Each structure stands twice: as structure tokens, then as C-alpha cells.
Amino acid sequence: MSTSPAIVAVDWGTSSFRLWMMSRDGTVLAEHRSHEGMSEVADRGFGPVLESHLLALAAPATLPVVICGMAGSRQGWVEAGYIDTPADVTTIGERATIVPGTGRRIIIIPGLAVRSESEPDVMRGEETQLLGAHLEMPGGERYCMPGTHSKWVNMNGASVNRFETFMTGELFSVLSAKTILVHSTGGEGKVDANDPAFLTGVRDGWARPEKITQQLFSIRAGQLLYNHANDENRARLSGLLIGTEFAGAGVRGDEQIGLVASGALQRLYHAALLACGVNVRDIDADVAVRRGLMESWQRYSNTSGDLKHE
């Protein structure tokens, strides 16, 4: 049974495309990863790009496709709307939007929105990860989902009470490549989670977030006056921005936080949270999004009366 495909699950972001063919019990039968994110495929069209992957996998026309991420945004394939907080994350599948006219059953999961005039916020893709994380770690109350736009989520059971987005990843990219800091932080080396410059940056950003725009320039000054190396500066920049995110999210040293991440970001945030005394519980972001997509499909097909696939 575990080798029979049940769904094709797709996490379709701004800059990345990830597809898994999965059996009912979540076994991954095939995986595709590419840079065919929303901004890449706008010209070619979402349908043809998806179909080329499905053809390569010889996916039967009856196999349902469940998509989360920016493909459901206004600039995406079909707008999938938002569910307002507080939102029961287990219901996102029921509210999925059907992609019409493809000859396949394709649904896109909606995002979540904090509809507040003073503190509006949105997520798209992370709600599906969050559903998976909630199933992986029931009872978790606070989740950190690092990325280009890091999300911090407060939950009560399955209910998302509120969340906040921090532009940490995008700030790191643009500051290190498009500002005066390019002279001090340019280079190819990855930031090492154990680099003292990274961890000092985290603690400085966390302790004195009000200094962030000054601390940024200070990296440049440190290079001019002390010849600080680019690798060290890049690590400090990353740490400062992550520490500022922690301050904004109100991280305290004694709490438990579920870290939904993978790869290099998981290592950086794990080390950063530990450096602030947090009790970190790791949840692999890939595992979480796959589980969220599978759960969403089951919820969708249960409530829509759609035929189940074994």
C-alpha cells in the first residue's frame, strides 16, 4: 500500500518549487525540487510547469494535487484567499480553492491573515507547515518559522491566535548585497552557527534592538578601522538581524519554542535560540509541510465528498 501514490503535494513559493509524490501513509515516492518559483514561472504559466513535472512522474490524471504557498497569491496561479485569525489550522484543507480547467483535481490551500488595521499580517505556505508542526508536536504554543520572511506564531491547541512576520532573511540578502555593507560582508561563505561573531550578534540584537540601524553601520566602521574580515562581518550581520527578530517577537530565556526549519537556517536559528536560553524543539520544515499537505487533502476530500484515493 505504501508504494501506491495517493497525492502529489506541492510547496510553491516565490523562489522555489518543491513537489512530492506520496502514498497515503506519507511515504515519499518521488521528489522534485527546482527554482521554478512564482517569479520564475510567471511567463511560462503555472499549469504547464506543473504538468511537465507530473508527466515526468507519469502521474495518473486521477491523482489529486495539493498546493500551498505563493501559487495561491493574487500574483500567483489562482487566488486562494486568507482565513482570518483566530483560525483553526486543521480546517485549512476544507477552505481550499479548486484550480479550474486543468483536467486534474488540483487544490490550493488558503493563507492566514491577521486582519487588524494597526498590525496587519499575512502568511501563505506557512499555515500548511504549521498544521504539520501542530500534528508533529501537539500542545506546542509558540512556533518560530525562519525564512525570507520569518513567522512567529502563538497557538492554543489547534487555534492560531496571532502571528507576526519579520523581514529578517530578505534584510540580510539586501543589506549584504545592495548597500554600503557589500564591501564588508560580501562573499560566498555560509554563516557558521558556531561562529562567535554570529552568537555575539544575536545577543547584541536581542538585548539592544533599538540600536539595530546603528549596529549595521558599525559593521562597516569596524572593517575600515580594524579590518574585520568579511566572514566575521557577515556572521555578525546575520546574528544582529536574528537577535532583533527575537526581541521583536518577545523571546524570553525560559520558554519553549518549536523551531520549524531545515538545513542551514535550522542550524542558525537553533544555535541562536539556545544562546538566548530558549528550550528549542526542532520540527523539520519539509516533514511538516508534507504532513500538512496530506492532512489538508484528507480534510478536503472528507468534507467535499471527493473520492478518497488509496
Place this chain on the structure above:
Amino acid sequence: MSTSPAIVAVDWGTSSFRLWMMSRDGTVLAEHRSHEGMSEVADRGFGPVLESHLLALAAPATLPVVICGMAGSRQGWVEAGYIDTPADVTTIGERATIVPGTGRRIIIIPGLAVRSESEPDVMRGEETQLLGAHLEMPGGERYCMPGTHSKWVNMNGASVNRFETFMTGELFSVLSAKTILVHSTGGEGKVDANDPAFLTGVRDGWARPEKITQQLFSIRAGQLLYNHANDENRARLSGLLIGTEFAGAGVRGDEQIGLVASGALQRLYHAALLACGVNVRDIDADVAVRRGLMESWQRYSNTSGDLKHE
């Protein structure tokens, strides 16, 4: 006497070139402004660019030229070094560097440096404005010098005790043009100092600087959920960054601050400081830099034994 040229004063920044031919009493006899900043002239060479302006003015070969700004940086014309804080700002002319081999008497004013391993900082060009501001407003203890890299300076008499740089202007440029915020803040309209979105942004950034990287994304969310207009979003972005600068500089509501600025930036910072209850004293940045350049030349020629020019 006031129509006889005494010096050519040049403020040569990264992206701008400003030149004044002045008489001994500070009367401006001619003014040139262009975009021939350091990054523009790197290929053509500083000497030829300056000489073309001097030729256009029919400046006598004996007329001294006094330069401040990035022309004195390592990537500039001739490196003019830094004076470490605490520094007597009236002495910057004595420490000027001579540009050799031009057939003219050309000097470049040094920058100032905070040589501290933990909080290094540098300025180049603002030290000359600061000298002028000090002469315009003796007894001022705290100066705000807004710009691409805003400087905040604490003085005791003529002594610069410390200063800090905030990347406010550059952050505004890069965030509004090179990040997801381009969709929400793009446009040509100038931010209006009386726009409520600007002033609310200032107060929010000042009151909760730790939220800055979240507030940035919230601008995008506000556009998606409430269709907030780009002009309003751009005003809020500007306000948030300036308010965060104020928080980092430790602005209190009851203090007096000398604002060294001109044009649109002067209007924005003046309104922003007033919104925080600060007692603002305005000093025109152009007046300040010209006065600083003239004073520097006099100090240089007095101490170097150089011939004075009437």
C-alpha cells in the same frame, strides 16, 4: 573686499559634488552642484573633474581649494585619515592632507573616528559641517545630521565626545526599491512631513524600535489586506526608520537638539523631532559646511605658515 575670491570650498560626497567660490567673509561668489560624486568620478579621476570646474570659474592658480567628504576616503582621491574622538572639531583644518602634484594648493579635511572595538564608527564630511554648526550655534551639545547615513553627535564645547551613525537613508532607499516593499511603497511622490502616516510611523518606531523588522513587513500586509496607498506606505516607512533612529540615539522628549540639515530632509526631521517633543534648533547644512570649510582653511593656513589670501 567681499567680491574677491579667497577659497574654493568643496563638499565631495559619494554621490554629490558641491563647490563654492567664496570671499574671505564667506560670501558665495559662485556655486556648482552636480552628481559627480566619488562613485561617478572614479573613472575620470578627481583631479580632472575638479580642474574642469575651476577652469569654468576662471579660478586663479593661486586660489586654495579646501575639500571635505568622501574624496578623502581610501577609495577617494587622497586618503585624509581620521582624527580619533574625543576630538576638538576646531582643529580639523590643522590636520588636513595636501593633495600633491596638481599645481594648486588643495587640501582635504580628515574624518573623525570612534576607535572602539565594540562600537566603532566613522564620519567623513560631517566633521566639517559640525565645525560650522558649532560656530553657528556655540554651546550646542547634541546634533542630528540626517542623511544616507545619519550622524548623531554629542559635543562638550568644541569637543566631539562621541557619535553614532544610523543607516536610515540608505535603508529607506533599498527597502523601497529592492525588497517586497517595492510593491507597496514604489512611486515618485516625496514624503510629506505633515502626512499623518509619516508622523505615526515616527512615533511607532520611536516607541517600539524592537518591532522594526516586523513593522516593515506589516506595510506589505496592510497593502494586501486594506489596500493602503503607496504614498501612505512610503510615508510610514520613512517615519518608522526615522523613529527607530531616534530610539537608537536615545532621544528624549525634553531635550534640545541642533538639526543640521537642508531641503526635504530638514523638513522631515524637523517635523519628526517636534512630534517627539524635542526642542529643535535648525542649522542649515549648506551654511554649516561652507563655514566649516572656510574656518578649516584659516586654521590650516595659520598653523602651516601658508600665505593668507585676502
